[in-house]
Amino acid sequence: MSVGTLVLLRHGESVWNAENLFTGWVDVPLSEKGVAEAKRGGELLKAAGVLPEVLHTSLLRRAIMTANLALDAADRHWIPVKRDWRLNERHYGALQGKNKKQTLEEFGEEQFMLWRRSYDTPPPPIEPGTEFSQDADPRYADLGPDLPLTECLLDVVKRMIPYWESSIVPDLRAGKTVLVTAHGNSLRALVKHLDGISDDDIAGLNIPTGIPLRYDLDEALQPLKVGGTYLDPDAAADAIKAVANQGR
Ligand SMILES: O=C(O)[C@@H](CO)OP(=O)(O)O
Numbered sequence: 633m634s635v636g637t638l639v640l641l642r643h644g645e646s647v648w649n650a651e652n653l654f655t656g657w658v659d660v661p662l663s664e665k666g667v668a669e670a671k672r673g674g675e676l677l678k679a680a681g682v683l684p685e686v687l688h689t690s691l692l693r694r695a696i697m698t699a700n701l702a703l704d705a706a707d708r709h710w711i712p713v714k715r716d717w718r719l720n721e722r723h724y725g726a727l728q729g730k731n732k733k734q735t736l737e738e739f740g741e742e743q744f745m746l747w748r749r750s751y752d753t754p755p756p757p758i759e760p761g762t763e764f765s766q767d768a769d770p771r772y773a774d775l776g777p778d779l780p781l782t783e784c785l786l787d788v789v790k791r792m793i794p795y796w797e798s799s800i801v802p803d804l805r806a807g808k809t810v811l812v813t814a815h816g817n818s819l820r821a822l823v824k825h826l827d828g829i830s831d832d833d834i835a836g837l838n839i840p841t842g843i844p845l846r847y848d849l850d851e852a853l854q855p856l857k858v859g860g861t862y863l864d865p866d867a868a869a870d871a872i873k874a875v876a877n878q879g880r
Pocket of ligand 1: 649653654655656657721722724748816817875878
C-alpha cells in the first residue's frame with residue numbers, strides 16, 4: 633500500500649519571534665510579517681500542486697492561524713482538522729517571556745545553547761500561577777500531571793511520537809496528503825524521528841517560519857529523500873541561518 637505525502641509547516645513569524653522572546657506555550661499571535669509568510673506558504677503549496685487533504689495543528693493560535701491562512705490561499709480551507717497539545721511548541725519553562733539576547737548575555741553562550749538546543753537539558757521549570765504559566769489554561773484542563781512545567785527536546789519527542797503514531801500515520805497510510813502545522817521545536821522532534829538524526833546532531837537543525845517542507849515517505853514511513861524538500865529552498869536556507877543566530 634502506498635503512503636501519502638507529509639507537509640510540515642512551521643507557523644509564520646509571531647510577535648514574540650519578532651521581539652526575540654522565548655515563547656514556548658505562550659499563545660501569542662502572528663506578526664504582520666507572519667501573516668504574509670503564512671499566505672505565501674499556502675501559495676507555494678498551490679503552485680507545487682501539493683494540496684492537503686487533512687490538517688493536524690497544535691493548540692496554539694500561531695499554528696492555527698498559519699494553517700487557516702495557508703489553506704485559504706491554497707483553496708483547501710475546507711479540509712478536516714485535528715488539533716492536539718502534543719504538537720505544541722516545546723514548553724520553555726521559566727525562560728518563557730524572556731529576551732533571548734539578554735538571556736545569552738546574562739548566562740553565557742554555553743548555558744544559553746544548552747537550554748536552547750541540547751537534547752536532554754530542560755530550562756528551569758516555570759512557577760505555576762505566574763504570568764506565562766499554563767496551569768489555569770482551560771485548553772489543558774484534561775492533562776493533569778502531564779501538563780509540563782518545562783521541557784527539553786527529548787520530552788517533546790516522548791509526547792509527540794505517540795500522536796504521530798496514533799493520528800498522523802493512519803492518515804498517511806490512507807494515502808492522504810497530510811499538513812502538520814506546528815512549531816520550531818515540535819517539528820525538530822518530528823524531523824529527528826523521520827530522518828533518524830542523532831541526539832547530538834539535532835542541535836544543528838533549525839526550521840524556518842512559513843516555508844512548507846515536503847516529505848514523500850515509503851511504506852516503512854522512511855523519507856524517500858533525507859531532509860525532505862522545502863518548497864522554496866533559497867528562502868529556507870536564508871531563514872535557517874537567521875533562526876540559528878537568534879540571541880546574537
Ligand atoms: O521561543 C521559542 O519557543 C522557540 C521557537 O520560536 O525558540 P527557539 O528557536 O530559541 O527554541
